[in-house]
Amino acid sequence: MFYAQPEFTVWKQYDPSTCFRRLVTWKRLACSGFRFNLLTRPLSDVLILASGSPRRVEILSGAGFQLEVVPSGVDEKKLFTADTDLPRAVEHLALSKAKSVSVSRLNRYVLGADTIVVLDHRVLGKPESSGQATAMLNALSDRNHEVITGVAVIDPMGDSQTISVRTLVNMRRLALDEIANYVASGSPYDKAGGYGIQDRSFAPVTSYDDCYLNVVGLPMCATLELLQGSGLFRSDMLSTNICGGHKGLEGSETVVGE
Structure with missing residues (x-):
């Protein structure tokens, strides 16, 4: 909480290290003679998840976040061409999901995410039929492919941040x-x-x-980085190392089953 003397009060759920980021109104108040005093407290706001993915719900809930799940309804069948900047594209799609939900959840923290699989420069989304699923799995069999997840966070002031993570995956025959x-x-x-x-x-x-969790559907370390930057999460709030519990998060190849 921040308050200005003598009688003007401003509430804002920002981490102390980032609280003045692009807050022009607050700067005007400060220049007008108001004095801002900083009071810290745990940040425990409910996070709006603009996704119905049970895996993202499980990952975030397991990290201790209080969630309100609001599927975005955004069409994920975005057309990706061979020359598309895929990381930027999935970040944009994740942000579109977050924005579509934030209009009905004003002054809240909203998180959107989107994951794609890339094989030979071809994007594989979610199969819509048994034929598509069979064709995808046949194509991926005994091959390397890439998984890219874009994550976007919108804070209560309407500011947004995005990030994407890429993971190389080898599938067995x-x-x-x-x-x-x-x-x-x-x-x-x-x-x-x-x-x-x-x-x-x-x-x-x-x-x-x-990143293992990137392949599951939400790269948690990168997500926590965004949430910390937006003020919802502080590193000292975690009782366990979320990312340290999974192999392969330091850039070296991990063999599943070892």
Whole structure:
């Protein structure tokens, strides 16, 4: 909380280290003779998640965030061409999701995210049919591909920040009957590329380079960086090292199962 003497009070949920970022109104008040005093307290606002992804809900809830889940309704079938700047494109799509929700959740923290799988410069989104799911998994089988997730945060002042993370993934050779059974289970349909690295019974991934949670759907270390910059999160609020609990987050290849 910030207050100005003698009788003007301003409430703002910013981390002390970033509280004056682009706050022109506050600067005008200061120049007019108001004196701002800083009071710190835990930052525990509810985070609006502009996504219905159960994996993102699980990741954020597991980190201790209080969530309100509001799926954005933004069309994810964005057309990506061979010359598209994919990291920028997924950041833009994540921001579009956050903006679409923030209009009905004013003065709140809103987080949007979008994940794509890239194989041979071709973007694989979520399959819409068994045929698409089967084709995606056949194409990914015994190949390296890239997973890119864009994350966007809008703070209560309407300021936004975005970031994207790329992870190189190696998939094992998948037998045709494995693919058929996995598709029949219904698991591919809500996942970019038609698979989940966390699906232990299917276990499609042999190794990955860098961030495991990025492949799941939300790169937590990068997300915390954004939330800290927007004032919702402070590093001293965590009781455990969220990112340290997963291998492969330091840039070296991780072999799944080791």
